[in-house]
Amino acid sequence: MRSRDFKQTARDALRGNWFRAIIAFFVASMFSGGVGASVSVNVEMPEGDNGITTFLPINSQQSPDGFDIEALLPVIIIMFIATVIISIVMFIISCAVSVGYSQFNIDLIDGCKPKVKTLFSCFSQTKTAVCANILMSLRVFFGMLLFFVPGIIMLYSYSMVNYVIAENPDLTAREALKESKRIMKGNKWRLFCLELSFFGWMLLSLITFGIALVYVAPYQQAALAAFYNEAKENA
Numbered sequence: 001m002r003s004r005d006f007k008q009t010a011r012d013a014l015r016g017n018w019f020r021a022i023i024a025f026f027v028a029s030m031f032s033g034g035v036g037a038s039v040s041v042n043v044e045m046p047e048g049d050n051g052i053t054t055f056l057p058i059n060s061q062q063s064p065d066g067f068d069i070e071a072l073l074p075v076i077i078i079m080f081i082a083t084v085i086i087s088i089v090m091f092i093i094s095c096a097v098s099v100g101y102s103q104f105n106i107d108l109i110d111g112c113k114p115k116v117k118t119l120f121s122c123f124s125q126t127k128t129a130v131c132a133n134i135l136m137s138l139r140v141f142f143g144m145l146l147f148f149v150p151g152i153i154m155l156y157s158y159s160m161v162n163y164v165i166a167e168n169p170d171l172t173a174r175e176a177l178k179e180s181k182r183i184m185k186g187n188k189w190r191l192f193c194l195e196l197s198f199f200g201w202m203l204l205s206l207i208t209f210g211i212a213l214v215y216v217a218p219y220q221q222a223a224l225a226a227f228y229n230e231a232k233e234n235a
Contacts, residue, residue: 001230003190003197003223010222013108021108021218024116028101029217032094095129096122103166105225125165131173132161156188157181163228183228183235194227 014021100119108114122129136158144151160180165171171179184191198220205212 003194006194006223006226006230007197007219009109009226010219013111013222013226014218017108017114018218020114020116021222022214024101024104024114024119025218025221027116027119028097028104031090031097032101092126092130095133096120096126099125099129099162099166101221102162102225105221106163106166106229108222109225109229122166122169125169128165128169128171128173128176129162132165132176135173135177136161153188156191157184159191160184160228160231163225163232183231185235187227187231187235190231191227194223198223 097119099122103122104114104116104118107118136154140151140154140158142151143154158177158180160183161176164176164179164183168176168179198216201212201216201220205216
C-alpha cells in the first residue's frame with residue numbers, strides 16, 4: 001500500500017465518525033501537549049523619598065528596611081516542588097492517554113464504532129507506557145548525539161510503540177520497543193513518505209493559525225493507524 005491508500009482508508013473510516021475523532025483529538029491533546037511552568041516572584045518595597053518604587057535586590061538577603069528575603073524561600077521551594085509533581089503526574093497521564101488514543105484510532109480503522117472514553121481505557125498499561133516513553137526518549141536523544149541520523153532512525157523504529165502497547169497489554173516496555181522495531185523494519189521510509197504527504201495540510205494549518213488542524217490532525221492520526229495495521233500484518 002502507498003500513502004494515498006492509507007489516506008483513503010483513513011477517510012473511509014472517518015466517514016460518519018468525524019465528530020468523535022475531532023473530540024478525541026482535542027481531549028488527547030489536552031493531556032499530551034506537555035506541561036511547563038515558571039515561577040517568578042517580585043517583591044515591591046514601599047516608595048522611597050523620591051516617589052519611585054524600588055525592588056528587592058536579587059543579590060541581597062535583606063532590604064534596607066529589614067525585609068528578610070529568606071522568608072520567601074519556603075514559598076519558592078513549595079511552588080517549585082508543586083510544579084515538578086504536577087509535571088510528573090501530567091507526563092504519566094499523557095503516556096496512558098496516548099496509548100488510549102492509539103487504541104481509539106485502531107478501533108476506527110478496524111470499523112468499530114470508536115468511543116471517546118477509549119482514551120482512558122489503557123490506564124492499566126500506564127507503567128509500561130511510561131517506561132517505554134522514557135526508554136525511547138533516552139535512546140533517541142543519545143542517537144541524536146551520534147551525528148543525528150541514528151536518532152532519526154530510532155525515532156521511526158519506535159514510532160509504533162503506543163499501538164503495540166494498546167494491543168498487547170502483557171508486554172513489558174522493552175518488549176514493546178522491540179516489537180515496534182520489528183514492525184518498522186523495512187517500513188521507515190514508507191512512514192516518512194506518509195508523513196511527508198501531509199506537508200501541504202500542515203502548511204495550511206500553519207497559515208490558518210491551527211484552525212485546519214481540526215480536520216488535518218484526526219485525518220493524519222487515522223492514516224497512521226491504517227499504516228500500523230498494514231505494517232503489522234506484513235511484518
